[in-house]
Each structure stands twice: as structure tokens, then as C-alpha cells.
Amino acid sequence: MVEHSYTTYFAEIYDDVMKNVPYQYWSRYLKDLLKYYKHQPESVLELASGTSNMTFKLIELQFINRITALDLSSAMLAKAAEKLETKIKNSQDFNYFFTEENEMSYQLEQGKRQLSINFKALNMTDFSFENKFDLVVSFFDSLNYLTDIDQLKNCFESAADSLTKDGLFIFDMNSIGRIKTIEEKSFVIEGDSYECFWEDLVKSKENLWQVKLKICPDNDQLPCFEETHSERGYKIETILRLLKNSGFKTVDVYNAFSFAKGKNNSDRLYFAAAKNEGRLQNNQGKLKKIYYGAKNRIDYFLVSLKYLF
Ligand SMILES: C[S@@+](CC[C@H](N)C(=O)[O-])C[C@H]1O[C@@H](n2cnc3c(N)ncnc32)[C@H](O)[C@@H]1O
Numbered sequence: 001m002v003e004h005s006y007t008t009y010f011a012e013i014y015d016d017v018m019k020n021v022p023y024q025y026w027s028r029y030l031k032d033l034l035k036y037y038k039h040q041p042e043s044v045l046e047l048a049s050g051t052s053n054m055t056f057k058l059i060e061l062q063f064i065n066r067i068t069a070l071d072l073s074s075a076m077l078a079k080a081a082e083k084l085e086t087k088i089k090n091s092q093d094f095n096y097f098f099t100e101e102n103e104m105s106y107q108l109e110q111g112k113r114q115l116s117i118n119f120k121a122l123n124m125t126d127f128s129f130e131n132k133f134d135l136v137v138s139f140f141d142s143l144n145y146l147t148d149i150d151q152l153k154n155c156f157e158s159a160a161d162s163l164t165k166d167g168l169f170i171f172d173m174n175s176i177g178r179i180k181t182i183e184e185k186s187f188v189i190e191g192d193s194y195e196c197f198w199e200d201l202v203k204s205k206e207n208l209w210q211v212k213l214k215i216c217p218d219n220d221q222l223p224c225f226e227e228t229h230s231e232r233g234y235k236i237e238t239i240l241r242l243l244k245n246s247g248f249k250t251v252d253v254y255n256a257f258s259f260a261k262g263k264n265n266s267d268r269l270y271f272a273a274a275k276n277e278g279r280l281q282n283n284q285g286k287l288k289k290i291y292y293g294a295k296n297r298i299d300y301f302l303v304s305l306k307y308l309f
Helices: 008-017 023-036 053-059 074-090 149-162 176-181 236-245 286-308
Strands: 043-047 066-071 095-098 105-110 113-121 133-138 163-174 186-190 194-203 208-217 225-232 250-255 268-274
Touching (some): 008 074, 008 194, 008 208, 008 225, 023 268, 023 286, 043 053, 043 149, 053 066, 053 074, 053 113, 066 074, 074 105, 074 113, 133 149, 149 236, 176 194, 236 250, 236 268
Parallel strands (some): 043 066, 043 133, 066 113, 133 163
Antiparallel strands (some): 095 105, 105 113, 163 268, 186 194, 208 225, 250 268
């Protein structure tokens, strides 16, 4: 059954609902992973980019000159494009022009830097691009939305096909352990112009977590909207097998925001995968790992403080 999620109304309030998500910290972790693997990508493909909260962090990386942000929901992409246009208008840094009419495609100039940003309404189970990317990323457990194992396999195959020879595929996922043990609960998020009734349901045997949302605008004249989000948890071994079968020769799995090995009962996992067999190993070293591990712990502590007060 196809369930609709990320409809126009949810896209409108998504950033408000997610206002406590530490995107800044996620971006610091990504930067550390890139440094760790000595990777300076010029082109990036972001899968399930949503309203582009992480795309904006990618834009800050000066060595990137081409970003494609892909999402199934046109409503989420429209919101992302609206945010980008506002940012460009209010920023002294960028000059911009549209490249093609009716395409969500932007060419920006920032000093000597030329940057193109393209939003694409596509399914992450089936995409291909003529120009390959040095980095493919996905954040915020978006790949768990692929609740059928064949969808995950197709996504990995498309990602492998979209990467340059030495490129990296970095993504996060909720672990199977987390999905199975999420506490079933309901609560209400009170926004300025809406109420969002949130209900968590867990089908532990199916490794499935569902969130039922009912969003009611404060305006009595407007109807409430309902949508269901479904995420499936997969064992690390399954994900590794699918990645390997899709052409990734080497994969590192981390307990998120650390450089410690990820486990099936870690909360969130980060995967770094490469088609070039030596690509990940060449840059590893125990001391380097300890340094980045410690740095991320301190970052995490500082970020937690920010959310406490
Ligand atoms: C939890 S949101 C994360 C959005 C964004 N990555 C962020 O960090 O805010 C999940 C996103 O996955 C997208 N999505 C779900 N299934 C998808 C699919 N099959 N193909 C592409 N995008 C999909 C949704 O539209 C939504 O924008």
C-alpha cells in the first residue's frame, strides 16, 4: 500500500516541528568524516533532502560547486527552493539566476566560486544522472523510509551508479535495535498556527515504526490533515550485503557521531561506502580515529548543553 507522507501541509510546518534537530552538529560530523577520509567533493547528490536543512550546510562547504537535492515530495522541494530564494535575496554573498524556466535549478556566484543547485523530484529507489557525483549523502533516517528490501537494494544500486570512481556514499539510518524499542506514545506539538497530534506505533516483529500525524491548522475554516510515516529497521549485516551486491567494495559502519563501530543496538548508524576497494582503508589510522572520536564527543557535549538551556 502506498502511504502518502510529506504532503503540502506537513512540508509547511516541517521545519517548525524539527526545530530542535541539531543539523549544525550533524554537519560538523559530516565534515569530520570527509576530513577523516581526505575527501573534498566538488559535486554532491543528497537523497531525500526534504526542506534542505542539510543542503544548506553543504552549500557552506566552499569546495563544492554542484549540488543536486533529490526528494520524492514536491512539496518538500518547493519549500526548500523557497528557502533558498529567500536566502539568496537576503544575502550579500550570492548573485543568482535561474538556468531554466520551470526547473528548480539555480546558478550562484560567490566571489570566484560558481555553484549550481538543482532540486529534483525523484524516487530514491530509481534515479540516474549523466554527470556523476563525488559524494552521495542522505540524512535523518530517510533510508529507513524504504520499507521493502528491494527498494533499499535499488537505492544502493542507483547510488553506486551515480558515484565517481573514488566517490563516497555516506548515509545515516535508525538501527534495527532502535526501531524495535521505540516507546509507543502520543503527544501534541503546539505550533504558532497549528496543532500536530503525533502517535508512535511499533510493530516489533516486522521491524517497523510508524508515526501517525494529524495536523490541525488553528484556523477553524481549514480541515485537519492526516498522514502516516513508516520506517523499517534492517540489520547491519543485511545493509552490508546489499551494499556489496550493489558494487560497494568497502564499507565502514559507525555508531553515529562517533568513530566507534556501529552495532545493531546503536541508536543511529552512519555508513561510509566506496566502490574503490582501498578508498576507505587508505586513510585510516588509530590515532586519527581517536582524535576525531574525542573531538566529536566534545562537540556532542557542547551541542547537548545548547539544547538543555
Ligand atoms: C525525515 S525526512 C528527512 C528530510 C531531510 N533529509 C532532513 O534531514 O531534514 C525524510 C524525507 O525522505 C523523503 N522520502 C521518503 N521516501 C522517499 C523516496 N522513496 N524517495 C525520495 N525521498 C523520499 C521524504 O519526502 C522526506 O523529505
